[in-house]
Amino acid sequence: MKGTHPKELAPAAAGGACRRLRLSGLLALAGATLFAAGEAKAAITCTRTLVADVVALDQPLMFNRLGAQNINGMMFALEEDVVDAAGRTLAAGGAKSPGNVRLRDDKRPRPLVLRIAAGECLTVRLTNLLAPTANARTASPPEMHIDEQVADRHVGFFAQGMQAVNSIADLGDNVGRNMSSLVAPGNSRTYTLYGEREGTFAITSYGATFGGEGTAGNTTSGLFGQLTVLPPGGAPIATS
Structure with missing residues (x-):
């Protein structure tokens, strides 16, 4: 039918x-x-934009009074806390020469901490002043020598969980077919990030993602930090 x-x-x-x-x-x-x-x-409208002039540098690290150290340590620091070979701060016009800068004598090496409030933006002007060659310092006696820096000397400023303001290049990484937004030694780059919500966000460098501790890259050598987003209206402090 x-x-x-x-x-x-x-x-x-x-x-x-x-x-x-x-x-x-x-x-x-x-x-x-x-x-x-x-x-x-x-929706990304910055209630205010703070600026941080940040340097990536080689810096020997002392972990305790018993002698645990890393002669080939690395760190992020503000320009005002870094001096050239003549002892002049970079913020005051010191020479930005890769491998020839160090932390000020009155500063203790520690992870960089930046703070903004929710709704604000952070512009990071990153300068790579790492020495062109990894693990350039030699410890004596040889048993004290640590050489876990990754050979690639590019760095980036990647704050996981933060929002890029202008483009994906603000994320400071090198992923897939996207254009690299890393910085070679002696060069600088600007990243602008938006604090969408309060919280604590790890800062790492995607210049190297493989190293002596699996995928930690140069994190184990000290190249890391923290970005804290305070509640709306909170009073940020540049660094601790």
Whole structure:
């Protein structure tokens, strides 16, 4: 027995109508996604922008009074806390020569800590002053020598969980087919990040993701820090 269908729901026509409905739904979904993406981009409005002039440098690290140390340590520091070979701070015009800078004598090597409030943006002007060659310092006696710096000397400023303001290049990494936003020794680059919500975010360098501790890269040599986003209206302090 042949089935009967109204003309508007004949099998071929019904299939075409379903396809049109699915296509319309997909187009609507795509439009909503683009609209939401546009809204998300437009939502990044900085209530205030703070600027941090940051340096990546080689710095011997002393871990305790028993002699545990890393002669080939590394760290992030503010320009005002770093001096050139003549003892002049970089913030005061000291020479930015890769491998020829160190932490001020009155500063203790420790992870960099930056702070902003939720809704604010942070512009990081990063300068790579690492020596061109990894593990340039030699300890004596040889048993004290540590050479776990990764050979690649590029650095980046990657704060996991923060939002890029201008483009993906603000994330300070080198992933997939995206353009690298890392910095070679002697060069500088600017990254702008948005504090969407309060919390604590780890700062690492994606200049090297493999090292003496698996995928930790230069983190185990001291090249890491912390970005704290305070509640809205909180009073940030540049570093500790």
